[in-house]
Amino acid sequence: MLHPRPANTRAVSIVGTGSYMPERVMTNHELADMVDTTDEWIVSRTGMHERRIAADGEFTSDMAAEAARRAMESAGVTADDIGLLLVSTSTPDMSFPSTACLVQDMIGAENAVCFDLSAACSGFLYGLEVGQQFVGSGSVETALIIGAEKMSCITDWSDRSTCVLFGDGAGAAVLQSRGAKHGILTSVLGSDGSLGDLLMVPGGGSREPTSADTVKNKRHYIKMMGREVFKHAVTNMSEAVTATLDRCGLTIDEIDCIIPHQANARILQAIAQRVGASMDKMFINVDKYGNTSAASVIVALDEAVRAGRVKNHDLVLLVVFGAGFTWGATLLEWFEG
Ligand SMILES: CC(C)(COP(=O)(O)OP(=O)(O)OC[C@H]1O[C@@H](n2cnc3c(N)ncnc32)[C@H](O)[C@@H]1OP(=O)(O)O)[C@@H](O)C(=O)NCCC(=O)NCCS
Numbered sequence: 001m002l003h004p005r006p007a008n009t010r011a012v013s014i015v016g017t018g019s020y021m022p023e024r025v026m027t028n029h030e031l032a033d034m035v036d037t038t039d040e041w042i043v044s045r046t047g048m049h050e051r052r053i054a055a056d057g058e059f060t061s062d063m064a065a066e067a068a069r070r071a072m073e074s075a076g077v078t079a080d081d082i083g084l085l086l087v088s089t090s091t092p093d094m095s096f097p098s099t100a101c102l103v104q105d106m107i108g109a110e111n112a113v114c115f116d117l118s119a120a121c122s123g124f125l126y127g128l129e130v131g132q133q134f135v136g137s138g139s140v141e142t143a144l145i146i147g148a149e150k151m152s153c154i155t156d157w158s159d160r161s162t163c164v165l166f167g168d169g170a171g172a173a174v175l176q177s178r179g180a181k182h183g184i185l186t187s188v189l190g191s192d193g194s195l196g197d198l199l200m201v202p203g204g205g206s207r208e209p210t211s212a213d214t215v216k217n218k219r220h221y222i223k224m225m226g227r228e229v230f231k232h233a234v235t236n237m238s239e240a241v242t243a244t245l246d247r248c249g250l251t252i253d254e255i256d257c258i259i260p261h262q263a264n265a266r267i268l269q270a271i272a273q274r275v276g277a278s279m280d281k282m283f284i285n286v287d288k289y290g291n292t293s294a295a296s297v298i299v300a301l302d303e304a305v306r307a308g309r310v311k312n313h314d315l316v317l318l319v320v321f322g323a324g325f326t327w328g329a330t331l332l333e334w335f336e337g
Pocket residue numbers: 036037038041042045046121160161162164224226227228229230233263264291321322323
């Protein structure tokens with residue numbers, strides 16, 4: 001677990017956000033034509049009505065680059081300003097070069113150091129903390145942190161227990177220090193590798209290199225023990241919220257908006273109940289996009305900001321959970337301009 005922010009680092013703010021969702025909408029009714037499921041089952045068990053699916057020639061890097069352009073525009077920075085470019089993803093374009101390097105080339109961020117980060121659905125908050133450390137220490141002035149996924153390429157479209165859950169998309173945030181005591185106030189991150197086999201893509205790495213057998217046995221797709229993952233997601237996200245509040249001496253009533261990883265509306269209801277938050281404090285867009293993994297929380301933050309749900313000086317709590325297991329919560333004081 002991370003310790004409270006050292007007093008000698010600079011305050012770091014998110015100074016712009018952007019997101020990009022592919023045009024193609026896949027409804028529950030389409031899924032019901034593909035596997036043995038129904039719109040009613042999916043809505044009642046997950047809260048999802050539809051999700052976005054990237055086009056055939058549209059890759060994680062394309063979505064990441066478009067989200068990055070929108071975030072840079074909202075922050076009023078140019079690609080030359082970017083000192084760190086980080087992409088959190090479980091669906092990189094390829095093993096290497098990193099998707100971050102591909103995005104660097106696409107947007108012309110030639111002064112940036114670029115790398116990918118792997119923390120599954122928690123990836124954006126892990127990336128935000130890395131960016132916060134780079135900018136807070138003065139290593140770089142401007143960081144571009146992206147969460148981007150083409151989950152449709154690791155989805156087994158014949159497995160009803162997983163294929164209804166995921167979607168594609170990307171979100172990005174620009175970080176800078178603006179000198180005052182606002183912005184990212186604290187982060188609580190955690191990991192537990194002993195539970196890794198509950199949610200994984202087993203094939204295609206050094207353990208099970210791609211072969212005719214791994215393809216035949218569908219080892220390149222998501223494998224998940226849904227019920228177990230559900231329980232851990234509720235417990236770990238609720239505890240991350242409570243730990244963050246305790247660290248800052250705040251109560252849940254003082255938080256203006258909770259932006260959770262959009263895994264399942266029932267998970268979010270259970271967390272709200274455990275931490276004593278009303279549902280109208282939770283920003284939810286899982287109905288439109290499903291679970292977009294590392295993109296989820298930053299896409300939701302971008303939409304909340306653009307919709308006016310997050311206002312100047314609001315206290316905003318981001319909270320995530322993902323494979324690994326990994327989890328975390330980050331408290332922000334939102335600051336406009
Ligand atoms: C996957 C999930 C929606 C399943 O919901 P659930 O209420 O736990 O359902 P269960 O897994 O207990 O399955 C109940 C039944 O529905 C069936 N079922 C599973 N998927 C189905 C689908 N798409 N349509 C219809 N029935 C389905 C199961 O086969 C099971 O049938 P059985 O009782 O005959 O065995 C839920 O467990 C979940 O959201 N888990 C967390 C997933 C997640 O967030 N992962 C990413 C974390 S970052």
